[in-house]
Amino acid sequence: MKQIVSKEAFNEGLAKLLTEYDIYGPVRHPYRGTHSDTDKIQYQQVHSFDEMEWDEKSQFSPKSAVLPINQLLFYFVEDQWLEASETMRKILVFLRPCDLHGMKRMDEIYLNNGAPDYFYERRRKMIKFVVVGCKETYRNCFCVSMGSNVPEDYDAALNIRDDHFELDIIDEDLAVFAGREADFDIDYVTENTFSIEVPEEVDSQYLAEHDMWREFDSRCIACGRCNYVCPTCTCFDMQDIYYKENEDAGERRRVWGACMVDRYTDIAGGITFRSKYGSRMRFKAMHKIYDFRKRFGYNMCVGCGRCDDACPQYISFSETIEKVGAVMKQKLNEEDPA
Amino acid sequence: MLRDVNTRKVMKNAFRITKHKYKTALRVRVPGGLGDPLVFRTVADIAEKFGDGRIHITTRQGFEILGIDMEDMPEVNEAIQPVIDHLDTNQEKRKAGYPASGTRNVAGCIGNKICPKAQYNTTEFAKEIEDMIFPNDLHVKIALTGCPNDCIKSVMHDFGIIGMCLPEYDQSRCVACQACVNKCKSYSVGALSIENNKIVRNHEKCIGCGECVLNCPMLAWTRSPKKYFRLVIMGRTGKKNPRIAKTWLKWVDKPAIMKIIANTYEYTAEYIDPEAPNGKEHIGYIVDRTGFEEFKKWALKDVELPERCEVVPTVYWDERKIW
Incomplete structure (x- = not known):
């Protein structure tokens, strides 16, 4: 159902939804950025639309709403254990089209990659998505190149206009807004400031030995910002906590992991598989534009460009994709000069 | 031609008594050391017109315009007025130059x-x-x-x-990557440690350098707005x-x-x-x-x-x- 809704009616509708739903959106925190007198924009629970920040790209993606940064799985006492509870309330996440495409990839990894993940599924089934149309591209965005610019499979979508909203409600549970019917399309960008070509032919064995990754050995600092801001990085780490007062009791959490950060490939016996930062970069790049695609038929990267926004070393992931493309092209030329 | 000069007044007016008799130098105040093209152009013009062409960048972030004839001090005071206006420096009388020099440029x-x-x-x-x-x-x-x-x-x-940065910790955003612990140890005072996969900060040790915030990839550490x-x-x-x-x-x-x-x-x-x-x-x-x-x-x-x-x-x- 497509309708035009006034600001007041929109807020009234949200207030109705808030009785049943926890609402998540991007929130600006003044003075809480990395550097002094800069802001932080992160996803979190909100209680009104005005709390959300849509003028600037959020530094962090909405994945924290679906996959909590720290997720308590169970408590243990000696040989007994108790499952941690999950929210009983429904969840509504406001996000950009690229990020909704990111959610599809999260679902792929957690639900369709072998047996569904119990803890993910438990929370995921409570969640609905509202896409916020994108009128203009931000710096470093390349969603058009990744095909994630068009909003798809949303529960609701909206265009933010000067004094009203254009609302497209698909899920009837969300049809609580008073407004008049109208026809419109949800905004999406058709052009970014640059476009890239993701190579079709990727020889991962050849690339694994290629020296194109060596520049990152010294350029990258392995801070993991690219992973943590990424809407499609799904890795986690396990933490077992033994309570100080009684070490026979404790809890197991899972916590966001990052393939660029130390200890990711550590295994028992003191072995580390990818010590070189360039090798970690290769692993990440191959996952985003090659091996996920091999399994699921489309690229993992959605082109939100947050990795480039966040990298303190000015490493561009979109340029890295282009470098992979150039290496593959050169290989094909060498094999068949014609 | 000047014959009698009250050196106290000259110095108070931010002109220097130099080793060369009847030659002075003007000290230009630039609070916080931030200038702009107008300041630089005016200083350059004065150096060209009244000085010997040399400009010393002082240790206190001002300029000292060298080789000015003492006879030209009133005209130099007039010429420096745009800088005084532009940097909004307190003045007692317009076009009379700097009213004091004891309290140094901040x-x-x-x-x-x-x-x-x-x-x-x-x-x-x-x-x-x-x-x-x-x-x-x-x-x-x-x-x-x-x-x-x-x-x-x-x-x-x-x-x-x-x-000083007062670091504030949002435990729910921390992924225990330990970037803060490592950076605090290698760059600063080692005020952070990890316990049960969360960070413990020693407030007595902390010098407020902000390395924890600067290096936290999750912004679990942020600085207090105050x-x-x-x-x-x-x-x-x-x-x-x-x-x-x-x-x-x-x-x-x-x-x-x-x-x-x-x-x-x-x-x-x-x-x-x-x-x-x-x-x-x-x-x-x-x-x-x-x-x-x-x-x-x-x-x-x-x-x-x-x-x-x-x-x-x-x-x-x-x-x-x-x-």
């Missing part, structure tokens, strides 16, 4: 205008202090620095104002007993610092040695004479310190001989 490091490490805008704070204390004949040196790296060398000043400073006092260079300043107040705020500086001017006016050569006595030596307790009594009058401010009860300076 210096600042580059600060958070661009420096990633800095915790505040040193230029803005320097300007606020300059507005409050200038013009004044008392010999006071103040420097502001964005972080404990202290690039401006505030520890060699009467008042050194060092930016700004804090470390105030180090009575550092000095010079022939008599040079020494590094010592911390007096940790986690102090801007209003308290402003009031303390204003109070110190009153204290200095009360206790300055009337017999001091040229009426010039550095406040550090006055504090040496009156004792720290008397200084403290004056300096803290009507000052509201923030709740978390840590006060060193009695400051002792390191009196090891340098010479």
Whole structure:
């Protein structure tokens, strides 16, 4: 159902939804950025639309709403254990089209990659998505190149206009807004400031030995910002906590992991598989534009460009994709000069 | 042709008595060391028209325009007016140049205008202090620095104002990557440790450098929106007993610092040695004479310190001989 809704009616509708739903959106925190007198924009629970920040790209993606940064799985006492509870309330996440495409990839990894993940599924089934149309591209965005610019499979979508909203409600549970019917399309960008070509032919064995990754050995600092801001990085780490007062009791959490950060490939016996930062970069790049695609038929990267926004070393992931493309092209030329 | 010159008035007017008789140099104040093309152009024009073409960039971030004939001082004062207006420097009479030179230009490091490490805008704070204390004949040196790296060398000043970051920790965002622990250890004081996969911060050890915030990829560490400073006092260079300043107040705020500086001017006016050569006595030596307790009594009058401010009860300076 497509309708035009006034600001007041929109807020009234949200207030109705808030009785049943926890609402998540991007929130600006003044003075809480990395550097002094800069802001932080992160996803979190909100209680009104005005709390959300849509003028600037959020530094962090909405994945924290679906996959909590720290997720308590169970408590243990000696040989007994108790499952941690999950929210009983429904969840509504406001996000950009690229990020909704990111959610599809999260679902792929957690639900369709072998047996569904119990803890993910438990929370995921409570969640609905509202896409916020994108009128203009931000710096470093390349969603058009990744095909994630068009909003798809949303529960609701909206265009933010000067004094009203254009609302497209698909899920009837969300049809609580008073407004008049109208026809419109949800905004999406058709052009970014640059476009890239993701190579079709990727020889991962050849690339694994290629020296194109060596520049990152010294350029990258392995801070993991690219992973943590990424809407499609799904890795986690396990933490077992033994309570100080009684070490026979404790809890197991899972916590966001990052393939660029130390200890990711550590295994028992003191072995580390990818010590070189360039090798970690290769692993990440191959996952985003090659091996996920091999399994699921489309690229993992959605082109939100947050990795480039966040990298303190000015490493561009979109340029890295282009470098992979150039290496593959050169290989094909060498094999068949014609 | 000038024959009789009152050197006291010349110096008070920010012109120097140089080794070359009847040649002077003008000291241009640039609070916080931030200029712009108008300032540079005007200084350049004066150097070309009245000076010998040389401009010295002073250690206190001003300019000194060399080789000016003393006869030209009134015209130079007129010519420097656009800089005084543009930098909004307090003046008693327009086109009469600088009204005092005792209280030196308030210096600042580059600060958070661009420096990633800095915790505040040193230029803005320097300007606020300059507005409050200038013009004044008392010999006071103040420097502001964005972080404990202290690039401006505030520890060699009467008042050194060092930016501090009060880190606040959102445990729910922490992924235990330990970037903060490692950076605090390698760059700073090692105030962080990890316990049960969460970070423990030792507040006593913390110097507020902000490395934890700067290096946290999750922004689990952020700095408090309220700004804090470390105030180090009575550092000095010079022939008599040079020494590094010592911390007096940790986690102090801007209003308290402003009031303390204003109070110190009153204290200095009360206790300055009337017999001091040229009426010039550095406040550090006055504090040496009156004792720290008397200084403290004056300096803290009507000052509201923030709740978390840590006060060193009695400051002792390191009196090891340098010479």
